Amino acid sequence: MQVYLPIAEMSVNALLVLGMGWLVGFLSGMFGVGGGFLMTPLLIFIGVPPAIAVGTQANQLVAASVSGVLAHWRRGNVDVKLGVVMLGGGVIGTAVGVWIFGILQRLGQIDIAITLSYVFFLGTIGGLMLVESSRAILRRRAPTARRGKLHRHIWLHGLPFKMRFQRSKLYISALLPAGIGAVGGMLVAIMGIGGGFLLVPAMIYLLNMPAGLVAGTSLFQIIFTTAAATMLQAATNQTVDAMLALLLLIGGVIGAQFGTKAGSRLRGETARLALAMIVVAVALKLAWDLFSRPDDLYTLTMGLR
Amino acid sequence: MGILTKRRLVRAGAALAGLLLGGTVAATVWAQQLVADLSSHLIAITTGFTGTEVVLFGTTDGAGDVAIVVTGPRGPATVRRKQRVAGMWMNTDSLRFDQVPGFYTVAVSRPLDQLVGRPLLERHQLGLPQLQLPADATLPPDELAAYRSALIRNKQRQGLYAISMGQVAFLGERLFRTNIYFPANVPTGLYNVEALLIRDGDVVSAQTTPLVVSKIGFSAEVSDFARNRPVVYGVAAVIGAIAAGWAAGAAFRRV
Numbered sequence: 001m002q003v004y005l006p007i008a009e010m011s012v013n014a015l016l017v018l019g020m021g022w023l024v025g026f027l028s029g030m031f032g033v034g035g036g037f038l039m040t041p042l043l044i045f046i047g048v049p050p051a052i053a054v055g056t057q058a059n060q061l062v063a064a065s066v067s068g069v070l071a072h073w074r075r076g077n078v079d080v081k082l083g084v085v086m087l088g089g090g091v092i093g094t095a096v097g098v099w100i101f102g103i104l105q106r107l108g109q110i111d112i113a114i115t116l117s118y119v120f121f122l123g124t125i126g127g128l129m130l131v132e133s134s135r136a137i138l139r140r141r142a143p144t145a146r147r148g149k150l151h152r153h154i155w156l157h158g159l160p161f162k163m164r165f166q167r168s169k170l171y172i173s174a175l176l177p178a179g180i181g182a183v184g185g186m187l188v189a190i191m192g193i194g195g196g197f198l199l200v201p202a203m204i205y206l207l208n209m210p211a212g213l214v215a216g217t218s219l220f221q222i223i224f225t226t227a228a229a230t231m232l233q234a235a236t237n238q239t240v241d242a243m244l245a246l247l248l249l250i251g252g253v254i255g256a257q258f259g260t261k262a263g264s265r266l267r268g269e270t271a272r273l274a275l276a277m278i279v280v281a282v283a284l285k286l287a288w289d290l291f292s293r294p295d296d297l298y299t300l301t302m303g304l305r
Numbered sequence: 306m307g308i309l310t311k312r313r314l315v316r317a318g319a320a321l322a323g324l325l326l327g328g329t330v331a332a333t334v335w336a337q338q339l340v341a342d343l344s345s346h347l348i349a350i351t352t353g354f355t356g357t358e359v360v361l362f363g364t365t366d367g368a369g370d371v372a373i374v375v376t377g378p379r380g381p382a383t384v385r386r387k388q389r390v391a392g393m394w395m396n397t398d399s400l401r402f403d404q405v406p407g408f409y410t411v412a413v414s415r416p417l418d419q420l421v422g423r424p425l426l427e428r429h430q431l432g433l434p435q436l437q438l439p440a441d442a443t444l445p446p447d448e449l450a451a452y453r454s455a456l457i458r459n460k461q462r463q464g465l466y467a468i469s470m471g472q473v474a475f476l477g478e479r480l481f482r483t484n485i486y487f488p489a490n491v492p493t494g495l496y497n498v499e500a501l502l503i504r505d506g507d508v509v510s511a512q513t514t515p516l517v518v519s520k521i522g523f524s525a526e527v528s529d530f531a532r533n534r535p536v537v538y539g540v541a542a543v544i545g546a547i548a549a550g551w552a553a554g555a556a557f558r559r560v
Binding site: 002003010059064066068070109116235243246254257291293 | 350351352353354355356380381382383384385386387388389392393394395396405407451452455456458459460462489490492493520523524525527528531532535536538539540542543545546547549550551552553554555557
């Protein structure tokens with residue numbers, strides 16, 4: 001069934017887009033990541049202009065995160081206090097990100113900057129997660145191995161403005177979650193993604209948050225950053241396609257429900273290993289595209305930009 | 306009122322009637338050497354739009370060849386060239402073109418080179434090599450040609466510039482028709498459909514028919530809303546997404 005997208009000005013197969021939304025929604029519910037890092041390349045692959053892919057999926061991420069948070073909320077898996085502190089940093093990060101985006105756009109290098117940051121962030125985070133989660137799985141299989149410390153104290157935990165987060169059983173500097181939120185906000189503006197793939201491991205490894213709370217809390221924060229990104233994209237670039245977002249979010253919200261259920265049955269390290277492999281695969285694909293000779297060295301953009 | 310003016314008035318009236326009636330071409334045949342019309346003057350892009358075909362038909366006052374040029378709305382376009390920098394392919398140079406048609410296709414009853422000479426081809430922008438694409442900067446001719454052919458190649462890949470010429474079919478000596486295909490990604494705006502009658506290596510008659518490509522119904526409302534009230538549109542998009550997420554969450558609670 002073909003559906004015409006009024007802003008993208010193209011016709012797509014509705015079932016294909018629904019399926020893509022479902023898949024990304026499933027991963028979103030399972031791992032607590034927004035899935036934007038998968039959706040952007042997928043949308044561009046089916047021919048949606050990159051700017052519209054970025055703007056539209058910010059919109060669908062709002063819906064996916066709301067339904068994801070609801071599911072986590074019912075299980076009591078959201079630390080609202082920590083989420084609000086992260087959000088405070090997220091607002092500042094988004095503003096800085098928009099400023100950097102503007103500079104890169106004027107230099108005419110926004111495309112390669114986006115791809116490079118995808119390769120860098122996805123590659124680094126995915127690689128680290130891959131190593132860590134496979135180690136954890138090996139340790140589990142060999143119970144005689146020495147058990148690591150519960151808490152490792154690094155210099156980050158010595159920062160000022162200490163705050164108590166009862167829900168997460170943490171007593172840490174508020175600068176830490178706010179800083180993580182700020183980096184996440186920057187990624188929303190520059191890469192057009194929720195930033196969950198960065199927030200989730202940061203919350204696990206830097207904050208030492210209980211794993212059960214990580215997905216719900218990061219999704220809670222992502223609702224607000226993606227909502228801000230949607231409004232910004234719609235107001236300044238008119239790159240939010242309501243029709244495309246509707247298809248993606250119908251698939252996405254249903255997928256997220258299944259994903260959340262599947263995720264609660266997965267062991268933490270297994271889920272992290274699976275996510276790490278997906279992230280690394282996307283990073284490798286993008287790096288390949290960057291270094292391999294394109295079919296046509298020339299590209300065409302209609303309009304003034 | 307002299308006889309001449311009266312005659313002109315009658316002629317204009319007949320031409321107008323012919324235009325208004327669309328199909329009834331016979332009325333103007335005596336006045337013009339070439340009359341052509343489209344099966345539809347409006348391409349409506351609805352939610353189910355997957356591309357469409359428009360039939361151009363017409364008649365001539367005798368033997369001759371017919372060429373049809375369809376040109377979409379013109380606007381600026383930028384062609385960027387990638388080069389290898391530190392192993393990566395990135396945009397290094399670009400060239401802007403000012404008056405690039407969003408759509409361009411030609412249909413002919415016989416191969417063009419058998420019909421008219423180069424000056425006439427150029428004057429009527431008949432065929433892709435003759436399409437006028439003024440660039441924004443002065444470059445060496447070979448570079449300019451590379452950018453120009455890249456623009457055409459990209460447009461052809463999108464299906465918006467025809468790769469080969471269409472065929473104008475004659476039914477007998479005077480009646481002709483051709484099908485013009487518009488893909489799903491056809492740009493909206495005012496199109497020009499030009500029909501040329503060619504006889505003995507010269508264009509003896511020409512007629513231009515407008516064609517409008519426009520979004521209609523739901524898709525038109527969405528794009529108007531997004532363009533005219535972008536902030537409200539953004540807020541509505543966010544509220545809609547929250548509601549959809551909430552509804553799905555609530556629906557799945559019982560499962």
